Amino acid sequence: GLKRQVITVHIGQAGVQMGNAVWNLYGMEHGIGRDGCLTTPAGPVNDACPAEHSTFYKETVAGKYIPRTVMVDLEPTVVDQIRSGPDRSLYHPDQLISGKEDAANNFARGYHTEGRSYLQQVLEGIRLFAESSEGVQGFIVFHSMGGGTGSGLTSLVSESLRQDYAKKSNLEVLVYPAPKVSTAVVEPYNALLVSHKTLDTTDCAFMVDNEAIYDISAGKLDVERPMYPNLNRIISQVVSSITASLRFPGTLNVDINEFQTNLVPFPRVHFPLLAYAPFASAQRSAHQRPPIVDLTAACFEPGNQLFKLDESEHAASKYIACCMLYRGDVVAKDINHAIRHIRDTKGLEFVEWCPTGFKVGINCRPPVAAVSPDDELVGGGRAVCMMSNTTAIAGAWTRLCHKFDLMFRKRAFIHWYESEGMEKDDFILARENIEVLRHDYRELVPTPATIKTESLVSDKTSPGFRGLAERSGRTNFLQGDFEPSAIAEI
Numbered sequence: 018g019l020k021r022q023v024i025t026v027h028i029g030q031a032g033v034q035m036g037n038a039v040w041n042l043y044g045m046e047h048g049i050g051r052d053g054c055l056t057t058p059a060g061p062v063n064d065a066c067p068a069e070h071s072t073f074y075k076e077t078v079a080g081k082y083i084p085r086t087v088m089v090d091l092e093p094t095v096v097d098q099i100r101s102g103p104d105r106s107l108y109h110p111d112q113l114i115s116g117k118e119d120a121a122n123n124f125a126r127g128y129h130t131e132g133r134s135y136l137q138q139v140l141e142g143i144r145l146f147a148e149s150s151e152g153v154q155g156f157i158v159f160h161s162m163g164g165g166t167g168s169g170l171t172s173l174v175s176e177s178l179r180q181d182y183a184k185k186s187n188l189e190v191l192v193y194p195a196p197k198v199s200t201a202v203v204e205p206y207n208a209l210l211v212s213h214k215t216l217d218t219t220d221c222a223f224m225v226d227n228e229a230i231y232d233i234s235a236g237k238l239d240v241e242r243p244m245y246p247n248l249n250r251i252i253s254q255v256v257s258s259i260t261a262s263l264r265f266p267g268t269l270n271v272d273i274n275e276f277q278t279n280l281v282p283f284p285r286v287h288f289p290l291l292a293y294a295p296f297a298s299a300q301r302s303a304h305q306r307p308p309i310v311d312l313t314a315a316c317f318e319p320g321n322q323l324f325k326l327d328e329s330e331h332a333a334s335k336y337i338a339c340c341m342l343y344r345g346d347v348v349a350k351d352i353n354h355a356i357r358h359i360r361d362t363k364g365l366e367f368v369e370w371c372p373t374g375f376k377v378g379i380n381c382r383p384p385v386a387a388v389s390p391d392d393e394l395v396g397g398g399r400a401v402c403m404m405s406n407t408t409a410i411a412g413a414w415t416r417l418c419h420k421f422d423l424m425f426r427k428r429a430f431i432h433w434y435e436s437e438g439m440e441k442d443d444f445i446l447a448r449e450n451i452e453v454l455r456h457d458y459r460e461l462v463p464t465p466a467t468i469k470t471e472s473l474v475s476d477k478t479s480p481g482f483r484g485l486a487e488r489s490g491r492t493n494f495l496q497g498d499f500e501p502s503a504i505a506e507i
């Protein structure tokens with residue numbers, strides 16, 4: 018049937034850089050060149066699986082395709098790179114928005130001061146795409162939780178979207194601050210503040226843990242020193258799988274609204290864990306067609322998941338729902354067999370009130386072989402992306418709250434936020450709301466999960482991660498290698 022349109026918003030450095038990677042990959046998959054003109058699609062041309070450009074691209078009278086997206090950063094560097102890079106003519110100048118001064122890793126600057134002055138421009142950009150759509154089905158907002166723009170301006174945008182487009186679904190792809198990758202010590206503050214602000218304005222949020230994808234890049238894809246582009250390419254492949262059903266036909270296609278319906282039993286419990294298989298480097302992808310049973314099983318391995326959770330978090334957890342999105346050369350019979358096998362051997366535990374568990378989709382389009390000559394992630398003929406709503410994800414909040422508390426107990430760095438119009442009560446309110454969220458997750462499991470905070474804050478720093486932040490070239494006044502535990506002792 019006719020697909021309705023999706024508008025994508027990229028906010029802050031991480032948001033825009035992920036956007037760059039995602040639109041690059043979409044372009045390859047759709048056969049839309051970096052100038053917006055049609056080219057030959059990558060991979061085997063498959064007439065039986067035609068691309069539906071209109072969900073994500075707007076066609077101009079001249080026959081060019083423009084990504085339905087707005088990118089915004091409060092500082093110019095990252096957006097300028099797009100303006101002067103190979104994708105400069107893919108976008109209309111109005112959909113690339115940048116300011117002069119960044120949010121200094123401060124939620125308050127993104128929400129109350131700097132960011133607020135760009136809100137209208139962002140909303141205007143979104144409105145233009147909405148007006149030229151036959152019908153908007155929803156939004157996907159990309160951002161970091163730890164950055165000032167990614168947290169603050171995203172909160173504003175999310176509130177406005179809920180207000181202006183109340184019935185449309187609001188999805189998010191967000192970068193969770195990894196202890197080893199974080200560029201600023203205050204990221205736990207920003208992350209908790211944005212989580213609080215968007216908890217009621219977002220329908221489904223996919224958290225990606227930089228530490229997890231760093232390890233995938235280094236460990237499975239043999240990248241010696243992973244940098245943001247390497248991490249973003251992994252994210253883009255997974256996002257492509259999530260949105261494939263909106264862009265290509267399939268025998269058992271699961272629409273984005275449908276998987277939301279299946280995954281989110283209560284509005285606040287909306288943070289599915291992502292996993293993907295195969296992660297195969299050029300060297301290692303000797304056999305291009307891994308058996309479905311292997312791909313399926315891989316999704317349950319922590320090493321294939323985009324979020325790092327403790328053993329103890331996994332052990333005490335239960336699944337609420339599980340959505341498996343296969344793409345490429347896959348048949349239902351093999352999937353049924355694979356899932357039965359997983360059920361029998363892995364002993365997956367589902368919550369009592371949700372016995373069915375698995376939702377399966379098959380999309381005809383395989384992942385593209387490689388986006389660029391230096392691409393380390395090689396798509397084979399088939400892949401699977403798992404989205405599981407598991408109570409284990411509550412560990413993400415446990416960890417954040419712990420770090421937040423260590424700083425907030427001393428009121429560390431609070432004056433930076435107060436000088437931009439925030440009050441201590443804003444922090445207390447956010448912290449309480451997330452405590453309730455943790456409680457929401459615990460409530461889903463009959464026997465309260467015992468989550469040990471001590472074991473979750475291992476902060477062993479690897480030089481690789483520090484280097485990552487340095488190499489990104491960002492310097493902000495709050496940047497540093499402070500350990501949260503050190504701050505608690507100030």
Ligand code: GDP
Nearest residue numbers: 029030031034161163164165166167198245248
């Ligand atoms: P903002 O521009 O003020 O929103 O700040 P950032 O987006 O740079 O936020 C900092 C957080 O985002 C840190 O946790 C970084 O590790 C992470 N980050 C920054 N850029 C990227 C990127 O391109 N990819 C990924 N995966 N993470 C990023």
